[in-house]
Amino acid sequence: MESITVYDIAREANVSVATVSRVLNDTAPVRTSTRQKIMAIIEKHKFQPNALARSLVNKKTGMIGVLFPDSSNMFFPEVFGGAERAAQKLGYTLFLCNTFSDFSRESEYLTLLRERQVEGLIFMGGRINSRHCPDALVQEVLDIQKKIPVVLINGSLPGHPCHRVKTNEYLGTELIMQHLIDHGHRHIGFLGGSGETTTTFEKLQAFRRMMHANRFPVRKDWVRLGDFSIDCGYELMSQTLEHRNPPTAVMCINDYVAIGAMKAAISRGLRIPEEMAIAGFDDTQLSSAMNPELTTVSQHSEQLGRQAMAILHKLIQKEKVKKLTVLVPKLIVRQST
Amino acid sequence: MESITVYDIAREANVSVATVSRVLNDTAPVRTSTRQKIMAIIEKHKFQPNALARSLVNKKTGMIGVLFPDSSNMFFPEVFGGAERAAQKLGYTLFLCNTFSDFSRESEYLTLLRERQVEGLIFMGGRINSRHCPDALVQEVLDIQKKIPVVLINGSLPGHPCHRVKTNEYLGTELIMQHLIDHGHRHIGFLGGSGETTTTFEKLQAFRRMMHANRFPVRKDWVRLGDFSIDCGYELMSQTLEHRNPPTAVMCINDYVAIGAMKAAISRGLRIPEEMAIAGFDDTQLSSAMNPELTTVSQHSEQLGRQAMAILHKLIQKEKVKKLTVLVPKLIVRQST
DNA sequence: TTGTATGCGTTATCAC
DNA sequence: GTGATAACGCATACAA
Numbered sequence: 001m002e003s004i005t006v007y008d009i010a011r012e013a014n015v016s017v018a019t020v021s022r023v024l025n026d027t028a029p030v031r032t033s034t035r036q037k038i039m040a041i042i043e044k045h046k047f048q049p050n051a052l053a054r055s056l057v058n059k060k061t062g063m064i065g066v067l068f069p070d071s072s073n074m075f076f077p078e079v080f081g082g083a084e085r086a087a088q089k090l091g092y093t094l095f096l097c098n099t100f101s102d103f104s105r106e107s108e109y110l111t112l113l114r115e116r117q118v119e120g121l122i123f124m125g126g127r128i129n130s131r132h133c134p135d136a137l138v139q140e141v142l143d144i145q146k147k148i149p150v151v152l153i154n155g156s157l158p159g160h161p162c163h164r165v166k167t168n169e170y171l172g173t174e175l176i177m178q179h180l181i182d183h184g185h186r187h188i189g190f191l192g193g194s195g196e197t198t199t200t201f202e203k204l205q206a207f208r209r210m211m212h213a214n215r216f217p218v219r220k221d222w223v224r225l226g227d228f229s230i231d232c233g234y235e236l237m238s239q240t241l242e243h244r245n246p247p248t249a250v251m252c253i254n255d256y257v258a259i260g261a262m263k264a265a266i267s268r269g270l271r272i273p274e275e276m277a278i279a280g281f282d283d284t285q286l287s288s289a290m291n292p293e294l295t296t297v298s299q300h301s302e303q304l305g306r307q308a309m310a311i312l313h314k315l316i317q318k319e320k321v322k323k324l325t326v327l328v329p330k331l332i333v334r335q336s337t
Numbered sequence: 338m339e340s341i342t343v344y345d346i347a348r349e350a351n352v353s354v355a356t357v358s359r360v361l362n363d364t365a366p367v368r369t370s371t372r373q374k375i376m377a378i379i380e381k382h383k384f385q386p387n388a389l390a391r392s393l394v395n396k397k398t399g400m401i402g403v404l405f406p407d408s409s410n411m412f413f414p415e416v417f418g419g420a421e422r423a424a425q426k427l428g429y430t431l432f433l434c435n436t437f438s439d440f441s442r443e444s445e446y447l448t449l450l451r452e453r454q455v456e457g458l459i460f461m462g463g464r465i466n467s468r469h470c471p472d473a474l475v476q477e478v479l480d481i482q483k484k485i486p487v488v489l490i491n492g493s494l495p496g497h498p499c500h501r502v503k504t505n506e507y508l509g510t511e512l513i514m515q516h517l518i519d520h521g522h523r524h525i526g527f528l529g530g531s532g533e534t535t536t537t538f539e540k541l542q543a544f545r546r547m548m549h550a551n552r553f554p555v556r557k558d559w560v561r562l563g564d565f566s567i568d569c570g571y572e573l574m575s576q577t578l579e580h581r582n583p584p585t586a587v588m589c590i591n592d593y594v595a596i597g598a599m600k601a602a603i604s605r606g607l608r609i610p611e612e613m614a615i616a617g618f619d620d621t622q623l624s625s626a627m628n629p630e631l632t633t634v635s636q637h638s639e640q641l642g643r644q645a646m647a648i649l650h651k652l653i654q655k656e657k658v659k660k661l662t663v664l665v666p667k668l669i670v671r672q673s674t
Numbered sequence: 675t676t677g678t679a680t681g682c683g684t685t686a687t688c689a690c
Numbered sequence: 691g692t693g694a695t696a697a698c699g700c701a702t703a704c705a706a
Contacts, residue, residue: 003484003699005698005699005700006699006700006701007699007700015676015677016676016677016678017677017699017700017701018676018677018678018701018702019675019676019677020700021700021701021702022675022676022701024700024701025701027701027702028675028676028702029675030675030676031675031676034675034676046480048448048451048452049452049699049700050393050452050454050698050699050700051449051452051453051454052389052392052393052398052453052454052698052699052700053393053682053698053699053700053701054452054699054700054701055389055682055700056387056389056390056393056681056682056683056684056698056699056700056701057681057682057699057700057701057702058682058700058701059682061389071408071414071417071418072411072414072415072418072622074409074411077408077409077414078409080408081408081409081435084435093449095432096433096435098418098421098433111385112388112430114385115385115386115387115388115391116388116389117387117388117389143383147340230622230625230626234626259626260626262628263626263627263628266628267628285409285567286623288567289567289571289596289597289600290600291599291600291603291604291628340683342682342683342684343683343684343685344683352692352693353692353693353694354683354684354685354693354694355685355686355692355693355694355695356691356692356693358684358685358686359691359692361684361685362685364685364686365691365692366691367691367692368691368692371691371692386683386684387682387683387684388684389682389683389684390682390683390684390685390698391683391684391685392684392698393682393683393684393685393697393698393699393700394683394684394685394686394697394698395684395685395698396698
């Protein structure tokens with residue numbers, strides 16, 4: 001396993017390491033004959049330069065750390081898929097870190113990424129969506145931000161300016177609510193999400209405002225939080241339906257909860273959308289695969305990632321970039337409403 | 338951005354770098370007073386040692402490269418989720434590489450990972466599932482295998498022994514076929530997958546053998562290949578139903594194709610499973626979220642990843658490990674059959 | 675066009 | 691306990 005180095009190549013080619021390095025990076029003219037000789041030896045040994053050593057002198061790794069909370073929710077793979085494509089074009093490589101929404105895991109990855117000398121960071125989920133994030137955890141992000149550029153997706157560090165790109169989730173909620181209202185619904189429920197989460201809070205506020213603005217009653221039992229999973233959607237819809245006076249429509253925190261809700265409604269014999277209209281959020285691939293197809297709101301997930309990467313690149317280039325980028329969500333009307 | 342080094346710490350503490358290094362790794366006794374002084378300075382500057390330099394001398398990065406074809410198919414996140422949990426316990430970090438099933442992307446990542454000095458490699462999808470993989474691409478894997486341990490998940494390099502862990506997909510297919518047959522089906526279709534893919538081929542063989550063994554007719558129009566997506570499932574089922582004599586049941590290459598197929602069947606007014614039984618493969622989270630719930634076969638996805646990581650670890654420790662690990666699939670009967 | 679020498683930030687081997 | 695100093699593998703300024 002003794003890895004072969006430029007010295008080995010140089011010796012075998014009767015040249016100096018400098019020359020080998022030159023053909024490796026073609027950073028200076030090398031006589032064709034010697035270049036070929038060297039290349040042949042490189043090829044022969046399948047020599048590949050040690051990126052660690054290289055980065056150590058360059059002070060560049062070309063790596064971007066990406067923290068995301070949950071790869072079982074397609075939304076996130078879609079986002080970092082967009083980021084990855086952008087990264088490739090710009091010559092970066094993503095270092096994907098699945099935090100499982102665990103703060104301590106986030107912390108571990110944060111230090112790991114710094115030590116590994118990533119040149120930038122894209123942060124999704126976890127603490128940047130937490131409504132009561134301990135100062136120490138905020139500080140960690142602030143600290144790393146002093147060293148390398150950081151871009152937050154759909155999140156923030158309350159009280160601290162950060163570069164961030166986000167969907168206008170408030171507007172997204174309004175779109176979906178208006179759509180339901182236009183269809184004659186006035187008994188509308190809100191399902192899923194966590195009260196500890198800023199994104200949930202934002203949607204909930206928009207939901208409440210729309211209800212009040214239209215002088216619709218908002219029953220306590222029509223607003224049920226939990227988490228972001230299919231199971232949760234199923235559970236919450238089941239609970240809602242057990243009640244004497246269920247809403248005629250629900251908006252769900254995301255597509256997964258909506259899918260669970262749909263299943264619960266259908267399994268109780270309700271017809272969708274006639275007896276129960278259901279809307280999701282995120283427009284993941286799944287939404288169009290459901291039966292009936294799910295009405296939802298697109299966050300332009302790939303674009304979210306692409307933009308974040310673009311901003312990060314500018315930041316790395318020491319360019320000035322405006323702090324906040326807001327993407328406009330789009331209502332996708334399908335069959336479930 | 339001038340990063341702070343052990344020298345800076347040493348200078349400020351009036352000690353040598355060696356001592357700083359000692360408290361960093363506590364590799365040798367250091368007087369408590371000096372240790373505290375050093376630690377204070379480290380804390381004060383939020384100093385974090387450069388992992389590149391460290392790895393350069395240690396010759397250890399603690400990194401494992403993971404190639405996977407498609408993060409939009411939940412199966413793969415499930416697998417590397419399992420691998421990740423195992424990796425963490427063993428002190429490794431995963432370097433996730435989304436190849437998008439693109440051979441050239443695989444090649445790029447392969448060299449990138451080598452250069453970055455990963456200590457092992459987990460390979461999924463792409464060329465190791467290709468029935469006609471160009472020699473050059475096989476050779477690439479062979480080359481890297483000479484340098485670092487490689488574990489293939491659900492794939493192989495024809496003609497070359499490799500460490501691999503796989504599900505017995507042949508058996509999985511038999512399970513599902515027997516299940517359908519037990520339910521009285523004899524007109525059974527096969528939907529999705531690609532003929533260029535070894536896994537598809539394996540399932541198809543099992544399918545055909547089961548059909549022949551039972552003396553069932555296998556119509557050409559009942560076997561429709563394509564890819565592994567929801568859309569494909571929808572399309573193939575639609576085509577199948579347009580035919581005069583459709584099967585009464587179909588087994589699909591995976592859950593996604595099955596979901597698409599379900600949708601197509603339902604949208605044509607067919608009742609599932611009464612008029613059309615549909616089975617998937619992989620037992621992704623989605624399968625239980627469908628309506629009706631999808632009968633499928635579990636590959637024990639997380640375990641696949643966990644095992645691969647365990648084997649890799651042993652290999653890295655220079656332990657002998659048997660080349661092939663086969664996991665036994667499990668039939669999950671739900672409502673769609 | 676090519677070679678020599680030095681530095682990148684750590685760890686490790688010696689001495690003291 | 692602590693401090694010089696030589697690696698680690700590569701890139702590059704400076705010479706030649």
